[in-house]
Amino acid sequence: MKAQVEKYFRKLTERNLSVPERTAVYAIDDEIFYMKGSNVVFPWENLFDHLTIASLIFCTPPEPLMTIMNEVTRDISNISPEDCESQTYLHDIPATDFDDWEGIVKMLKERKGGVIKGCGVIAHGSITVEQAFINVSSILHALFIKYFTDFALNEVFVSKKDRVKFKRKRLGVFENIFKNLRALPDSTPRLMCGTFENKNEIEEAMQEAGEKIVNLGLVDSCFGNISYRKGNDIYISQTSSFLDELNGCIEIVPLDGSKQTAITASSELRVHLEIIKKTGCRVVLHAHPKFSVIMSLLCEKKNECNFDCRNECPKKRFVAGVPVISPGMLSKKNQIILPDEIRKTQSMIVFGHGVFSCGEMDFNEPFEKIVQIEKKCRDKYFKMINF
Amino acid sequence: MKGWMGKFVEIDLTDGSFFIGKTDVDFAMKFLGGRGLGVFLLKKEMKIEPFDPRMPIFIGSGPLAGTPFPSSCRLSMVFRSPLTMTVFDTEAVGDFSVRLKQAGFDYLIIRGRAKVPSLIRIENSRIKVEPCHALWGKGVNSTVSSLNERGASILCIGPAGERMVSFASVSMDGHTNFGRGGGGAVWGSKNLKAIVVKGRGKVDVADCDSLNKVQSDIMKMLNASPFLSGKSGLINTGTLALLDLTDSRRMMPVRNFSATWFPETGKINAQEMKKIYGRRNYGCYGCPVKCKKFDLKGNPLPEFQSASHLGPLNDNDDIRSIYEANLLCNDMGLDTISFGGTMACYGEFRQKFVTGSQLVSFVRKIAMKEKGDGESLAEGSARWAEFNGCKELSMTVKGLELPAYDPRGAYGMALGYAVSNRGGCHLRSYPVRHEILRRPVATNRFSFEGKARIIKIEEDENASADSLLVCKFLLYGAGIEECARGLTSVTGISYDAQDLLRIGSRIVLLERWINAENGFSKKDDKLPERFFNEPGSSDDRLEIPPLPEEEFELTLQKYYKIRGCNENGVPRDEMMDSSGAGK
Numbered sequence: 001m002k003a004q005v006e007k008y009f010r011k012l013t014e015r016n017l018s019v020p021e022r023t024a025v026y027a028i029d030d031e032i033f034y035m036k037g038s039n040v041v042f043p044w045e046n047l048f049d050h051l052t053i054a055s056l057i058f059c060t061p062p063e064p065l066m067t068i069m070n071e072v073t074r075d076i077s078n079i080s081p082e083d084c085e086s087q088t089y090l091h092d093i094p095a096t097d098f099d100d101w102e103g104i105v106k107m108l109k110e111r112k113g114g115v116i117k118g119c120g121v122i123a124h125g126s127i128t129v130e131q132a133f134i135n136v137s138s139i140l141h142a143l144f145i146k147y148f149t150d151f152a153l154n155e156v157f158v159s160k161k162d163r164v165k166f167k168r169k170r171l172g173v174f175e176n177i178f179k180n181l182r183a184l185p186d187s188t189p190r191l192m193c194g195t196f197e198n199k200n201e202i203e204e205a206m207q208e209a210g211e212k213i214v215n216l217g218l219v220d221s222c223f224g225n226i227s228y229r230k231g232n233d234i235y236i237s238q239t240s241s242f243l244d245e246l247n248g249c250i251e252i253v254p255l256d257g258s259k260q261t262a263i264t265a266s267s268e269l270r271v272h273l274e275i276i277k278k279t280g281c282r283v284v285l286h287a288h289p290k291f292s293v294i295m296s297l298l299c300e301k302k303n304e305c306n307f308d309c310r311n312e313c314p315k316k317r318f319v320a321g322v323p324v325i326s327p328g329m330l331s332k333k334n335q336i337i338l339p340d341e342i343r344k345t346q347s348m349i350v351f352g353h354g355v356f357s358c359g360e361m362d363f364n365e366p367f368e369k370i371v372q373i374e375k376k377c378r379d380k381y382f383k384m385i386n387f
Numbered sequence: 388m389k390g391w392m393g394k395f396v397e398i399d400l401t402d403g404s405f406f407i408g409k410t411d412v413d414f415a416m417k418f419l420g421g422r423g424l425g426v427f428l429l430k431k432e433m434k435i436e437p438f439d440p441r442m443p444i445f446i447g448s449g450p451l452a453g454t455p456f457p458s459s460c461r462l463s464m465v466f467r468s469p470l471t472m473t474v475f476d477t478e479a480v481g482d483f484s485v486r487l488k489q490a491g492f493d494y495l496i497i498r499g500r501a502k503v504p505s506l507i508r509i510e511n512s513r514i515k516v517e518p519c520h521a522l523w524g525k526g527v528n529s530t531v532s533s534l535n536e537r538g539a540s541i542l543c544i545g546p547a548g549e550r551m552v553s554f555a556s557v558s559m560d561g562h563t564n565f566g567r568g569g570g571g572a573v574w575g576s577k578n579l580k581a582i583v584v585k586g587r588g589k590v591d592v593a594d595c596d597s598l599n600k601v602q603s604d605i606m607k608m609l610n611a612s613p614f615l616s617g618k619s620g621l622i623n624t625g626t627l628a629l630l631d632l633t634d635s636r637r638m639m640p641v642r643n644f645s646a647t648w649f650p651e652t653g654k655i656n657a658q659e660m661k662k663i664y665g666r667r668n669y670g671c672y673g674c675p676v677k678c679k680k681f682d683l684k685g686n687p688l689p690e691f692q693s694a695s696h697l698g699p700l701n702d703n704d705d706i707r708s709i710y711e712a713n714l715l716c717n718d719m720g721l722d723t724i725s726f727g728g729t730m731a732c733y734g735e736f737r738q739k740f741v742t743g744s745q746l747v748s749f750v751r752k753i754a755m756k757e758k759g760d761g762e763s764l765a766e767g768s769a770r771w772a773e774f775n776g777c778k779e780l781s782m783t784v785k786g787l788e789l790p791a792y793d794p795r796g797a798y799g800m801a802l803g804y805a806v807s808n809r810g811g812c813h814l815r816s817y818p819v820r821h822e823i824l825r826r827p828v829a830t831n832r833f834s835f836e837g838k839a840r841i842i843k844i845e846e847d848e849n850a851s852a853d854s855l856l857v858c859k860f861l862l863y864g865a866g867i868e869e870c871a872r873g874l875t876s877v878t879g880i881s882y883d884a885q886d887l888l889r890i891g892s893r894i895v896l897l898e899r900w901i902n903a904e905n906g907f908s909k910k911d912d913k914l915p916e917r918f919f920n921e922p923g924s925s926d927d928r929l930e931i932p933p934l935p936e937e938e939f940e941l942t943l944q945k946y947y948k949i950r951g952c953n954e955n956g957v958p959r960d961e962m963m964d965s966s967g968a969g970k
Binding site: 110127131134238241265273 | 604607608610611612613614616617618619620624627628629630631632635653656657658821823824825826827828829830836837839840841844847848868871883884885886888889892945948949
């Protein structure tokens, strides 16, 4: 238990999700194990008296996440996330005040985690510390997407009068957040060159790509998925595996269905298979780069259209030169409908979710494409709001 | 009252009388329904011998059945098991639960013993016990065909139940079973062949809008689960998909758990079954998962547990005999897990496992209690092995045959089997969900670290689901949080996830106390010695060592402490009081 606590304490700080002095990680079996920063004085462990849980994390995010969290939760106590993952798994994100102990307990009884206003994020897990870590990370990812999406919606899509009022009040804060945004690297790291001939090589290449994409901050909770096709088999990351910890977490799924090992493969296996089928590529990489997600949510036709973008979009839409597809088109039971343009772009953005990119030889191609798409989306975002 | 119907029926088979009473609101809120309510209501009578006519059977629905809440049409049966002598609940999925509520009742309690073979008919408030000589001796399929009528749902036993085989099951509409624990034998001891129910009422919901929102949230989560909706998920392939998985993880019980890998799995897996028999979905009332798979003739295909125990556990790679033995077990009313486990024990004792065709013929021998092996094996593997001086070959916990996950390949499952209140069962806790299926996160399957608390929480969660009568598969996509929101929407009474876990804990503790009153303690929370002494089937990349016994014992003590029990595994008085379990 001690090792679990230390691992996720380290992971929270290394991944820039929490300030070490203001981080507390707890796990409980028959006794409580914990690791907390010097500035955590509040006895969060008292929550174990009220909740049947196995782990708990309290963290104070560093800038710009702290300001983003404060901005999003400023006047409300229930946040509706915009991104698909958070909508599916968190539904909504509650927020309460630090001095409202009853409110904090109630929030954690009803939800996996939430925001303590002006203070930080708190989340729990019923099995491992990892669950609490994922919940913290997902909440922060959802708040980031929400903040920038809402800002652009106010900036671009509301009346001029309201826009001026809004801008006057919040522009200073926005500038501050912008200042603290992490820059993307000028050049992407080089990865192993393919094609790969044996199991060991394939797994090594997948592990390397997974680790490097997490290091660039292009996934949420270290999630995302990755695959490599070799003959009749597809090597794919397992469900709930961290991209930076893929050792032992790669499933080999036969394409002819002769074995049902796909049951523990990534939930997006069917999308990977369809991309391979449509493009003839052998490598697929999926990540959740933030500005790609944000730009996918900001459709220019938003005010003139009655369609539910999450289910189906009748129009062809492109962001950063790649097609945007509704998540509904990927979750049809019998059929996945991909845009024809993916044959050319070898990438697509799923509305409110993330980017899929593919390549023919190795992970260098999709890796590079994802980084470039994210860069373009980021530039386009700030251009769109005239910043 | 919303969700609950507010009434129950108590029937005395001895004279055919019945009594309609009001469901106690406080008890319903405290124990929900199904397993929880059944255990609570029968707790005082659990010292009665299982075949004593005074022994009651509880058959109950849950507050969500008959509403749009997904996968909530399970039914629970509570009794004292003739196989394990523990308090026993078993759940089955199908229409009966909804029909019972449509007839206006939350649950039935059945007592006494009919003088002649009888059936119970319930149509709205009309209740009748009638003789059914013509049905006695018939298999499940022909019983269901004889009683089938539009809008009705039928529970019945087969010949195995009539002859009180210790692991006889009860069938629901011929499609699904109350498989484990020998409930069918208790029915047989009462001369009860069948119950037919139909009704025209409806279940009121307090807040339809909020229920719709929960339903939509749950559907999103189910769609995102590879275990349910993925290429090899339950929706597409059924539970049989797990066969390849347990084999590839080297935790498939083979030859009475003497090995954990079966080289012939490819001959009997889901793909092969589909090739030979075809495959189509069977959907239970209101269930989006539809995990049951039928062949093209409309016969149920073997599920994972059945295929594994009729196949590799008995060293059998003959897919046709697996299919036929499964069909025959269903028709005769036998639990396939206990049948497979008992036959494997018999096979190892003889140092020769029976062939596929012999296995099929043993289904009939045991169900009919034919003189010789049929009669003696009908007692289950624990009693059979004890009688034959080979106790160590019975792969059971508390007399219940272990299911198809070898505990050497999942240490949480090892603890879960040992502490299960109803004996060797994978469904009290289901650590395979995270140890193998990686949901919602993966845990180290070869470690006991943190598992004591995890098992406790999972037991609470599952007890709560068995009392709400929500399908456990729903919990592999959505969670207890969504169940609480659904319950709040249906009943109008505020519940959160922690309330449900507290209720679950209360139920598990009460069961453990009932068992302790019947003499169960730490001495019964143990696994067969084989798992601590013999390794599984390792290969170059993966070692399957014996379970570390010392760590197991330490984790067991941690579990007792977390559960609120003393060192002997008996619930502490103060815990019984504070949990609201009562005595």
